[in-house]
Amino acid sequence: MSLSGIFPIDRWNFTTQSILSILSEEDYQHLIANQSDERYQKGDIIFREGAVPAGIFLIRNGKVKKYKVDQLGKEQIIYVANQGELIGYHAVLSEERYPDSAAAIEDSLISFIPKEDFMDVLHRSPAFTQRLLKALSHEFTVLANSISVIAQRTAPERLAIALIVLREKYKDERSGDEKIVLNVSRTDLANIAGIAQENVIRLLKEFKEEGILETDGRKIWVKDLKLLVKRANYR
Structure with a gap:
């Protein structure tokens, strides 16, 4: 999408x-x-x-x-x-x-x-x-x-924006209808979003429960991009 x-x-x-x-x-x-x-x-x-x-x-x-x-x-x-x-x-x-x-x-x-x-x-x-x-x-x-973002956004908004931007980075590697997989450590994800690693782990679990994404080890793929954008709360 x-x-x-x-x-x-x-x-x-x-x-x-x-x-x-x-x-x-x-x-x-x-x-x-x-x-x-x-x-x-x-x-x-x-x-x-x-x-x-x-x-x-x-x-x-x-x-x-x-x-x-x-x-x-x-x-x-x-x-x-x-x-x-x-x-x-x-x-x-x-x-x-x-x-x-x-x-x-x-x-x-x-x-x-x-x-x-x-x-x-x-x-x-x-x-x-x-x-x-x-x-x-x-x-x-x-x-x-x-x-x-770092100064004004909440932790969920920061993480959502980080995931959106990273998804775009990994998009070029996808072929056809293959899902876009983000292969990134939780530490790097925390350092991109500017939040604590434990918060990243907790929020990824929340996003997963909301049907926004799926995870497999360090791999992440977005299931519902519109919901992720909504979480980013961009206006």
């Missing part, structure tokens, strides 16, 4: 997948000419907050969480990046250290692209620069909405 007409997913989700599509074949080949591929297992760190960036990362396969850690060691997941998306470019563009950390939330194949090649393609392709600026502007809107 589509979210069209029942939930404004674009206000809660951004993607960099379309950025590379603007490149000519020549510019794309120039971008990836010196790339190196590396496989990451679930939980492996890709980069840490405060590190000096040497380039950007292109997710070939898998999913990556971008997060910050507070003084008590608690994670707040800012964003989940999907196959085909770029990460790490903020620090390269600003010529600053990484403002957050990134880790694989499932086994992933990721290409590292040196910053010199990335910046060179930016200079070669005004269309690429414009598309990147557009993505950054939309990203700011999404992050502002996310901050609003």
